Structures are given as structure tokens and as C-alpha cells.
Amino acid sequence: MQAWVVDTPGPVDDGPLLRLEREPPEPGPGQVRVRVTCCGVCRTDLHLAEGDLAPRRPRVTPGHEVVGVVEVRGPGAGRFAVGERIGVPWLARTDGSCRFCRRGDENVCTHPEFTGWDLDGGYADACLVDERFAYRLPEKLDDERAAPLLCAGIIGYRALRAANLPPGGRLGIYGFGGSAHLTAQVALAQGTRVHVFTRGEQNRRLATELGADSVGGADDPSPVPLDGAILFAPAGELVPVALRALDRGGTLAVAGIWLSDIPSLRYADELFEERRLRSVTANTRRDGEEFLFLADRLGVRPTTVGYPMAEAPRALADLAHGRFAGAAVLHT
Ligand SMILES: [Zn+2]
Ligand SMILES: [Zn+2]
Numbered sequence: 001m002q003a004w005v006v007d008t009p010g011p012v013d014d015g016p017l018l019r020l021e022r023e024p025p026e027p028g029p030g031q032v033r034v035r036v037t038c039c040g041v042c043r044t045d046l047h048l049a050e051g052d053l054a055p056r057r058p059r060v061t062p063g064h065e066v067v068g069v070v071e072v073r074g075p076g077a078g079r080f081a082v083g084e085r086i087g088v089p090w091l092a093r094t095d096g097s098c099r100f101c102r103r104g105d106e107n108v109c110t111h112p113e114f115t116g117w118d119l120d121g122g123y124a125d126a127c128l129v130d131e132r133f134a135y136r137l138p139e140k141l142d143d144e145r146a147a148p149l150l151c152a153g154i155i156g157y158r159a160l161r162a163a164n165l166p167p168g169g170r171l172g173i174y175g176f177g178g179s180a181h182l183t184a185q186v187a188l189a190q191g192t193r194v195h196v197f198t199r200g201e202q203n204r205r206l207a208t209e210l211g212a213d214s215v216g217g218a219d220d221p222s223p224v225p226l227d228g229a230i231l232f233a234p235a236g237e238l239v240p241v242a243l244r245a246l247d248r249g250g251t252l253a254v255a256g257i258w259l260s261d262i263p264s265l266r267y268a269d270e271l272f273e274e275r276r277l278r279s280v281t282a283n284t285r286r287d288g289e290e291f292l293f294l295a296d297r298l299g300v301r302p303t304t305v306g307y308p309m310a311e312a313p314r315a316l317a318d319l320a321h322g323r324f325a326g327a328a329v330l331h332t
Helices: 042-048 143-150 152-162 180-191 201-209 240-245 267-271 286-299 309-320
Strands: 001-005 017-021 031-041 065-075 085-088 092-095 125-132 171-176 193-196 212-218 226-231 246-254 276-279 305-307 328-332
Touching: 001 246, 001 305, 001 309, 031 085, 031 143, 031 201, 031 309, 042 309, 065 125, 065 143, 065 246, 085 125, 085 143, 085 212, 092 125, 125 276, 143 152, 143 180, 143 286, 152 180, 152 226, 180 193, 180 201, 180 246, 180 286, 180 328, 193 328, 201 212, 226 240, 226 309, 240 267, 305 309
Parallel strands: 171 193, 171 226, 193 212, 226 246, 246 276, 305 328
Antiparallel strands: 001 017, 031 065, 031 125, 031 328, 065 085
């Protein structure tokens, strides 16, 4: 089979990925091998390719929004039938025994493994998944539209909950890419007022089409005080901007796995009056199941741009340079 790997991390335009011929992996106990049909392109893949995130294994295959069909089941694997469509997400495995797993917070497990970082992911013809961490996907969505739900959707949903909005509250969304455009759909369907701050004409147009209450530039002042906000752009300089836009008691949730440095904060304007700043780290399987249920029920519909698997580097470069709105998805 063919598989892309991160060969030499560096600027995406310098070609950090390499395509190799590899033996299809054999599933171990509790694992299944998935024949990949689609794999979403997440900003985390770009951070790995460019070296913002340190590699955890040399020549790992990126990709953690994998849709495919079960091809081979390993010993003891029986949750899914051979031929069944499943999704392979970012959270690949947790130890199940650390103090965080035992209290239900497996997203901050002390020994987690992630698809496309510790384990080979979906920029390939096939990959493995521990069946306990895979998902069934909403039947209404085809493979290309289901793929972005698996990380962009789930992490955005966790961030939305972290922003701790009251019913009918006012949400600020900073940055409007793959994750934000799904999160906005959930928030709007639940009656939240959504204010979007983003660069890029295409992103602004998509936010308007989806029904955002207002759409402005990345660091424009908010037209209303915000009850909560989510920072999707990996731009630390927007943290004080978003904190200043919060109403008293509001929460800013940072959704990304990587953020550039945050400038110093002014306590009186940016934190006092019980404004809160918090991060979002991975997700629990329960977040995933809840989000996929809601996405189906609320009719969340990803805006996607398809690329052949052979053009994975072009898809990553287009993401880096903001050349599309919504989410890129690779097809085998
Ligand atoms: Zn754990
Ligand atoms: Zn991701």
C-alpha cells in the first residue's frame, strides 16, 4: 500500500512529506484494519509536518479524520463487522488506569496515544484502530463530509462546551476554518448568537452563509459583549483581543493543540471581573459520541474541498496559505 510520512519536518512549501510503499499493517488484539476511503486534513497535520509539534515517532503517517471500511479484524475484535464504515479519530488509545482516566477525563490521560502522531494515520491506503476508540458515523453524510467531524467537529464541540455559554448566549468565534465552521453550526442550531472574527474573504462569506449574527475582521472589536468565545486561529496575539471582548464572567476557550506565544495580559482589562482563559486538550470518547449524535440530529453539514490522496502536500499547502474555506479532505 502507499502511505505518506513526515520525512523532514519543515515549511510545507519545502516538501516535508514523502510517499512510500509499505506493507499493510496487521491488526493486533482488539484492533481492526481500515481500508481508507477519505481522510480529512487537520491543522494539527500541518503543525506536525512543519515541526511546530515535535515528532513522537520518525516517519509517522499523519491523518486522524479517517473514514473507511473494516477490512480485517484482529484477535478479539468484534464491535464492527467486516465491510462496515467507521471513523478513526485523533484519540487512539488511553491507558484507562491513570487518575484522569479513572475520573472520566481521559482527554488528559497521562499516557495517551494519538492517531497520526504516535500511530500511523490515514494519509495512506489503510491504517489500524483500536476498535474501542472508533466511531460509527451519521448515515446521511457521505465519506468526504463525514471525515471533518472526526477531529474538527469533536474538538470544536468540546471547545463550545468549554466556553460555558448560557442558553441563548453570545459566542465569539476567532478564526473560521474547518473546526469553527462546524462548531458555529451546532451553536446556531442551539439558539446561540454567533459573532465571527476572521481574516480571509472566503471564510467571512462562509460564516455569513451559515447564518452568523455578525462577521468581522480577526481583531475587530466585538459588536456586543460576549458570554463566551473560542479561539480557533493559532494566534496567541488574539488572546487579549478576545478576552477584552468578553462580558463579565465570560470564558475564552483556546481550541488548538498549538498556539503562538501569548503577549502579556493586562489584569484589569483582560482578566478581572472573573473573565476566564482555558485550553481544550483532545477529547473524551463521550465528547465524540455526543457530538456525532448532535451533528446528525442538528443537520451539521461540513463544507469540504476534495483532493486526491496523491496530492496531500498540495492540500496541506492550501491549508497553510488559507486558499479554501471549510475543510480539505483527501480521497484514496
Ligand atoms: Zn489515563
Ligand atoms: Zn485534528
